[in-house]
Amino acid sequence: DLLAVGYGAFDFKEQKEGLACCWSLKNPMWPERIFHCEHGVTALDFSMATPNLLAVGMYNGTIVVYDVQSSASTTVFHSRECSAKHTGPVWQLKWVEWDIGTTEGNKRERLISISADGRIAQWLIQEELGCTDLMKIKRARNKKKNLPDEKERKNEALISQWAAGMCFDFHPKDTYLYLAGTEEGLIHKCSRSCNKQFLKTYRGHKGPVYKVAWNPFATDTFLSCSADWSVILWHQNSQTPILTFSSTTTVVHDVMWSPKSAFIFAAASESRVEIWDLRISILDPVITRFANPEAKFTSVLFAKNTDCLLVGDSRGEVSVFELQNLAAASSTEVDALSDAIGPALFPVAK
Structure with missing residues (x-):
C-alpha cells in the first residue's frame, strides 16, 4: 500500500514549489x-x-493527475487548458463514485474539488x-436592521459574492447528497440535482470549517472541525449541534471517523x-498524543487495512501510531450510538 503525502505552505506570503510523494x-x-509541483x-x-x-491540488488552483506506476514525473492530465479552472487554492479534492443511471451497478468515478x-x-x-460546476457557494447575507449607507454598499460590492469553500464529503449511501464547509463557518447540505440553492445550512462554528465527515455506519450523523478550536457532532435532520467537543485551545485542522467503528474518531x-x-x-478523548513544541499537527488518517493512525505535521513529517483493541463494526453499533447520543439529540423536558 502506498501513502501519498503533499508538501507545501498554506501561507500566501511563503509560497514556493511543492512536492507530492508516495511512501x-x-x-x-x-x-x-x-x-x-x-x-x-x-x-x-x-x-x-x-x-x-x-490527483493533486495546488495553492494557485491548479489540478494535475499523475500516474504513480510511471517512473517519469510527467503529468497525465493538467488543468491549465481548462478555461473554468480554479482561481484560488484547492483545499480538498476527492474521487467519488456515484450512480449515473437507473441500472444496478451503473456507476462511474468523478474527481471533485472545492x-x-x-x-x-x-x-x-x-x-x-x-470541468463543470456542481455548486457556487453563495456568501451568507448579514442581517442588518438598518439599510446600509452608500459607503457600506460600495464596500460590500468589492467583496466577492462567493464564499471560500474549504471541504466537502459525499454521503456514503446517497451520492446525490454532499456537505460543504466554508470559510464563513457554515456547513451546507447540497444535492447534485440542484446547483442553485442549498438543501440546508448548519450554523454552529465561529470560524472556518476545515473538515466535514459523514459517519460511515450511522449515516445520518457527521462530524465537523474548525478554526474555532472545536469538533461538532451533527444529525443531518437537525440544524442544532448534538455534541460539541472542546478539549483544545488551538485550531482543529482535521477529523476522521474510524473505518471500523461508528463510535470512534480521530481529531x-x-x-x-x-x-x-x-x-x-x-x-474526554480516550487517547491524546501531544505535538513536538516546534511542530503543529495538520492532518490525520486511519489506515484502511491495518490498525494504524497516520498523522502529518508542519515539519513535513508523518508519524505512524499502532492502535490496539479497536472493536470491529457491528450492526448493533448504530443503535448503540443512537442510545449514547439520544439524550443530547432528544432532551427530556423536566
Whole structure:
C-alpha cells in the first residue's frame, strides 16, 4: 500500500514549489515516487477505480493527475487548458463514485474539488481535464436592521459574492447528497440535482470549517472541525449541534471517523491528536498524543487495512501510531450510538 503525502505552505506570503510523494511503510527513509509541483500542494487523493492515478491540488488552483506506476514525473492530465479552472487554492479534492443511471451497478468515478474561489467542481477526464460546476457557494447575507449607507454598499460590492469553500464529503449511501464547509463557518447540505440553492445550512462554528465527515455506519450523523478550536457532532435532520467537543485551545485542522467503528474518531489540532470513543466518554478523548513544541499537527488518517493512525505535521513529517483493541463494526453499533447520543439529540423536558 502506498501513502501519498503533499508538501507545501498554506501561507500566501511563503509560497514556493511543492512536492507530492508516495511512501511505502516498508521504507520510511525514502519515497517510492517524487513529483515536483509548480506550487504548494494543498490536497491529493488516489483514484479508487484506477489506483495508479493520483490527483493533486495546488495553492494557485491548479489540478494535475499523475500516474504513480510511471517512473517519469510527467503529468497525465493538467488543468491549465481548462478555461473554468480554479482561481484560488484547492483545499480538498476527492474521487467519488456515484450512480449515473437507473441500472444496478451503473456507476462511474468523478474527481471533485472545492476551492477558495467559492466553487465545487466536477472534473471530466477524457483526453484532457475539463470541468463543470456542481455548486457556487453563495456568501451568507448579514442581517442588518438598518439599510446600509452608500459607503457600506460600495464596500460590500468589492467583496466577492462567493464564499471560500474549504471541504466537502459525499454521503456514503446517497451520492446525490454532499456537505460543504466554508470559510464563513457554515456547513451546507447540497444535492447534485440542484446547483442553485442549498438543501440546508448548519450554523454552529465561529470560524472556518476545515473538515466535514459523514459517519460511515450511522449515516445520518457527521462530524465537523474548525478554526474555532472545536469538533461538532451533527444529525443531518437537525440544524442544532448534538455534541460539541472542546478539549483544545488551538485550531482543529482535521477529523476522521474510524473505518471500523461508528463510535470512534480521530481529531488533529495544532497541539495534539486525539482518539475519541463515544461509548466510553463524550467529555474526554480516550487517547491524546501531544505535538513536538516546534511542530503543529495538520492532518490525520486511519489506515484502511491495518490498525494504524497516520498523522502529518508542519515539519513535513508523518508519524505512524499502532492502535490496539479497536472493536470491529457491528450492526448493533448504530443503535448503540443512537442510545449514547439520544439524550443530547432528544432532551427530556423536566
